[in-house]
Amino acid sequence: MPYNRSTFHSPFSIREKFYNLDYTLLFSILLLGIISIFAQFSSSGGVFDYYSKSHTIRFFIFFLLFFAISFTQIRFWNDSSIFIYLILLLLLIMVKFYGIQSQGSKRWINLIVFNFQPSELMKIGIILFLSNYYHRISSGDVNKLKYILIPLLALLAPCILVFTQPDLGTAVLILLSGVVIAWLAGIRWKIFAYLSVAFITLVPIGISFLKPYQKSRILTFLDPDSDPLGAGYQIIQSKIAIGSAGLFGKGFLNGSQAYLNFLPEKHTDFIFTLYSEEFGFIGSIFIVFLYSLITYRIIRIGTITRSIFGKLYCYGFANAFFIYVTVNMGMVLGLLPIVGAPLPILSYGGSSLLAIMFGLGIVMSCNIYKNNTIS
C-alpha cells in the first residue's frame, strides 16, 4: 500500500485536490447541467424567463457548492452525518407546523432567503446517516435486533413525515434509498422478508392517508385510457410526445406537444419528455447513457474508496441516483404510475438540484480522500 499524506489525515493542497478529481464524472455532470439549461429554455417556449434563468443561476451556484463539498475532508462528512440527519428531521417536523401549503400538500418551509423542501435533502440525509451507522457498528452486530431497530426508526421517521405531507413519491424514494444501504450492509434476506410482510399489512392503513388525487393516479396508471382527460391525460400526452419524436426528434424548440401546452409539468417531472420530443430516440439514448455513466463513475469511486462509510455512501448514492432517474423515466414512459419524482439535474426545482449536487459533492470527496479509512 503506497503511503501518501492522506493516510495520515493530512489535508491536500488545492492543486492536489484538483488533481484528484474524477474528471469523467465532473464533465458528465457539467454536460448534463448545460443540457438542463437548454431544456429549461425550451420548456419556457424558447424564452429566457424566470424558470430558465433561476435554473441556470442555481445550477452554477450549486456547482460551486459541489466543489466546496468535494474539497472538504470525507472524515468531516462522516462525523457530521448524524448532525445533518437530525437537522433535516427537525426541518421536516417544522414543515408539519410552519410549512407552506401548496396544491393540497405541505412540503415547503420558508427559510427567509428562499423556500426550501427538506424532504428532497432528506434523500441524501438518510444515506449519510445509514452509511455512518453501518460504518461504526461491527459486521457481526448488523443482524442483531438492537442494531436493526435504530436504523429502522431512523428510516421510518422521515418516511412517515414525508408521506403525510403528503408526498408519496419522495417518501418512496427515501425508503428505497435507505433500504438499499441496510441491505448492502449485510442485513439478512429473512429480516427483509419479515419487514416486507409487516409493511404490506400496513399498506391498507397507508392508503387511507392518500389524497383522492393520489389514489386516482395509481388507478390511472393501471389503465390510462379509462380517464383520458383526467389523470390519464398526463401519461397519454407524454407517450404521444415521446412516440411522435421518432428517431431524430422534432428539433430544438420544435416539440409541438410541449410548445402547444399538451405536456403537463414540462419544467419539472416531464422535462425528459420535452427533451425526448425534441431530440428523439438518439437524444434520449444519449441522456440515458449520460446518467448510466454518472452512476458507473459513482460506483467506481465506491469501489476504490477504502472507508466503509465511503463505500456505503457511494454505493447507496449510486443506487438512489439510479432509482431517481429510472423512476422518473419509467413514469414519463408510462411504465410506472405518476408519483411526482423529478429527474436529477434536468428537472426544475432548487431543493432537488441542491440535494443531488450535495450528494455528488460528497461522492467526489470520497474520490479525493479515497485512501482515508476513517477508523
Add this chain to the structure above:
Amino acid sequence: MFGFQSSNIVSKTKTISRRMFFLNSCKAVILFVIFGRLASLQINKSKKYKTLADKNRFRETKFASPRGVIEDYFGNDIASNEKVYQLHIIPENVLNINELFLKLKNLINLSDKKILLLKKRIAKQKSWDTIVISDNLRWPEFSRVNLFLHELQGIQPVVSIARVYRDSASVHVIGYVSEISQNDLKTKKYLANLNVPNIAIGKTGLESTLDEKMLGSPGFYRYEVNAYGKKIRQVANNKGLKGKTFRTTLDQNIQMFAAKLIENISAAVCVMDIYNGDIVSMVSSPVFNPNSFVHGIDKKEWEGILNDKDHPMINKAISGLYPPGSTIKILTALSVLENDVVSPKFVVECKGYIDFYGEKYHCWKKKGHGVIGMRRAIKQSCDIYFYEVARRLGIDKLALTAKKFGLGQKVLTRFKEEKSGVVPDTKWKLSEKGKNWYLGETLHSGIGQGYFLTTPLQLCLMTAQLANGGFKIKPRIVIDDNDKANSLQKFLDYRKANPKDINSIDEQISNFNLKPLFKNQENINFIKEAMFASSNEAGGTSYGSRYNDKQFMFAGKTGSSQIKKFTEEQREAGVKQQDVTYMDRDHALFVAFAPVQDPKYAISVLVEHGGSGSSVAAPIAKQLIKRVIERHEIRIIQTNHSGQNV
C-alpha cells in the same frame, strides 16, 4: 484491535461488494427495459404517435363548397346558388355582449328569443369559436351593420353562398335543402365524415338522391391549436371541390306553365317523350316555397304546410296513389285482344246496369249505351262492356298486361319517395289479404276500380308505351352521360328510310334490340285509333276538349277514380259529383298522346276530387299539350345542339 478492525473492514467490504454486484445486475436489466421502451415508442410505434400528435395540434374548420346546380333541359337553372349575407360573432372579441345585442337589435331583425338562444350557445362554446347570428340578412340590414361596424366589436359580416330556387313549379321533383339534422347523420352514410357544421343538405326529391354528388367535397382551414383549443396560426387551407351540376329532362317553361294551370287545385301532371322516356314535365300542386327551408322555416309557415288538406309536401305525380279508373280500359281492351278472348267486333248490350250472380253493376251512363262494340266502348267508356270482357279475360291476364306496361312498379329510380302502386291479381290478394279472389273484383278491376292503385307517372308511361307503337321505354329525369343511345328512335328512323326492308318486322325489332310489349301490333294500333275516336269523334268522352288543328290534335282516355261508391238512393236521385262533399268527390284523370298523326308526347293529368275526367282533367291536358308541342321544335334544336340521344 487493529487486526479486528481490518478483518471487520474486509468482511464488510466482501458483503457490500457481493450485494452491490447483484444490484448492478438489476440496473443493467432496468436499463435494458428503458432502452426497449424508448425503442418501442420512438421507432416501432412512432407513426401512431405522430398521428396522435397531429390530431392534438391540428383543428380543421370545414366549410361547404358551392352545391351542384340542377338545370333544365335547356341549361336554365332550376336550383342554383346565390350570395347571402351573414353575420358572425366571435365572443372573445366582444366587450359587452348585452350592449352588443342591444345595438344589433336596432339594426337587424333579431327577436329576444333568438338573443336568449344565442347567449346560451355562447356560454357553451369556447370564447374564440365563431357563432352565426344570422345566416341570411337582407341587403339593407347588412349594409346598415357594415355602416356601424366600428361600434360593433366582435361582429364579422360575411358574404357566403346558399341554395336558391328560382320558382316553385319544380319543387316536388327538385326537392329542397335544409340544415343537416341528427337523423340525417344516422341514416345517410356519406354524411358521416363530412363534419361541416350547419351544412345544408338535400331532404327530398333530386336534392336528396343526388345529394352526395352535389355536395362536392368541402373545403377547410387547418389551424394549429394549443392544448386549450385556441387557434395559434393557420397552417393550410383548401377550397374544396364544387359539387356536380346535373341537367334534367325537364322544360322549365312547361313546368311553370303547368304549375300555373293547376295552381289552385290539388293535382298532378306528367309529360313524357314517348320514344326516349324523357320526362318533359312533372308538376304536383299545391306547391310550397322551397327557399323557406334553406335558412330554417318559421313555425307558422311550417304548420300551414302541415295542416293543408291538400298535402303540399307530397309529390302526387309519383307518390300519390289513385285507382286508374276508366283510363285502365285501354289496357283491359288490349289485354282482351292480345289474349284472343274476343275480337274487336264483339258486342255487348248496355242497359245502364247488369246483374252478375245477384249483384247489380252499374254503367256511368244511367240510360245505357245500347248494343256496343269495343271501339265505341272505349270512345264512350262503357262500363258494362268492360265488365263483360274483363269477366271473360280474368284478372290474372289483365294484371300481366298492366304490369307489362309499367303499372305496379316504380317508374324512376331516383326518388326514394316514389310509390309502386298495386296491380291486383289472385296471388296478390291471397298473400296480401289472405283471401280468395272474387269474380266481382275482376269486374271492378276491369274498369280500374277495386284494389288497383297507380301513380299519375305510371299512367303517363302506360300511355307513352302504347303511343310509341307498343315498345318498352325507360323513363328518365336526370341526364346521365352514360345513358345509352335510344334504339327506338333509330328503329323508327330506319323504318322511314327503308320502308321496303324485306326482313320481317320481328327480325328488324330484334336487330335494334327493342322490347315489344305486344304480340300483334295491330292491337296496339286499334287501341290508339279508339283513343283518337274518344277525343275527336262526336260522343267521345273528351270530345269537348279536342283541337281541330292537326298540329295539336291528341288522342286520350278519360277516367274518374272512385272515392266513395254511390248508394242506390243517390243513383235514383241522380246525384252529381259536384253535389257531394269535396273529400268524397272522385279524382279526375286523363291520359293522352299527341300529335295524333305523328305521336311524340304522352301526358297524364290527375285532379284530386275533381269529379269527372272529361270535364276537369281533359281541359287542363288540352292547354298543356299545345304548349308542349309548340316547344317541340326548340327542344329538338337543343337536343341536336347538346348531342344528347333522343
